[in-house]
Amino acid sequence: xxxxxxxxxxxxxxxxxxxxxxxxxxxxxxxxxxxxxxxxxxxxxxxxxxxxxxxxxxxxxxxxxxxxxxxxxxxxxxxxxxxxxxxxxxxxxxxxxxxxxxxxxxxxxxxxxxxxxxxxxxxxxxxxxxxxxxxxxxxxxxxxxxxxxxxxxxxxxxxxxxxxxxxxxxxxxxxxxxxxxxxxxxxxxxxxxxxxxxx
Numbered sequence: 001x002x003x004x005x006x007x008x009x010x011x012x013x014x015x016x017x018x019x020x021x022x023x024x025x026x027x028x029x030x031x032x033x034x035x036x037x038x039x040x041x042x043x044x045x046x047x048x049x050x051x052x053x054x055x056x057x058x059x060x061x062x063x064x065x066x067x068x069x070x071x072x073x074x075x076x077x078x079x080x081x082x083x084x085x086x087x088x089x090x091x092x093x094x095x096x097x098x099x100x101x102x103x104x105x106x107x108x109x110x111x112x113x114x115x116x117x118x119x120x121x122x123x124x125x126x127x128x129x130x131x132x133x134x135x136x137x138x139x140x141x142x143x144x145x146x147x148x149x150x151x152x153x154x155x156x157x158x159x160x161x162x163x164x165x166x167x168x169x170x171x172x173x174x175x176x177x178x179x180x181x182x183x184x185x186x187x188x189x190x191x192x193x194x195x196x197x198x199x
Contacts, residue, residue, distance in 0.1 A: 005061065006111050013055040013109045018118040021106045028102050032095045038087065041094045048101040055109050065104035069096070 008014070013021075032044055052062060073093045080089025106115075120137035127133060 005108060007057055007061060007108050009056045009109070011054055011056045011109070013051060013105065016109075018110050018114040019122065021110055022115065022118055022122075025099075025102050025106055029099060032098050035091070035095070038090060038094070041091075041098065044098045045094070045101075048098055048105070051105050052101070055105060057105075057108055061108055062101075062104060065108070066097075066100060069100060072096070 028044060028047075032041070035041055035044075073096065076092050076096075077086070077089045080086060080092070116137045120133045123131055123133035123136055
């Protein structure tokens with residue numbers, strides 16, 4: 001999955017508050033965790049499909065969110081299949097699929113800033129226990145922003161390696177990615193310090 005890819009549309013899903021969407025995701029997570037059989041996934045999958053239709057999102061971004069984890073689904077099914085329990089494997093896959101669909105729907109219809117603000121407001125009551133809502137929201141914002149950035153860095157390195165005919169993709173990818181990540185972390189640290197963020 002690639003997070004932080006907000007797509008603007010005029011839809012009912014887009015108009016929902018970020019806090020409402022996050023609560024719906026949490027509720028869906030609890031719901032699918034308690035489903036005991038395959039038929040029980042019909043309602044949540046129907047709701048996920050309806051949400052995708054109501055959001056008026058193009059199909060390609062939704063597909064790009066889901067297809068990278070198909071290998072994981074195949075691995076889960078294979079592991080359970082070897083033990084002779086295909087049903088349990090299918091239930092596990094459907095749980096992941098529903099949650100990924102809902103998480104994708106939220107990230108594609110909600111600005112990162114709105115999501116972070118909702119989380120920060122929800123954590124305000126815990127400030128008396130030493131929890132710093134501002135720091136946590138900053139970490140979440142950075143994580144959501146850096147995941148697509150790092151994936152883009154991987155793509156750029158791979159394209160550069162292919163152009164040079166490098167035939168050791170794993171080692172040749174990890175070293176420049178590690179260097180770029182350290183450089184990015186150093187730049188972020190300087191930027192946060194320059195803005196006087198409270199430690």
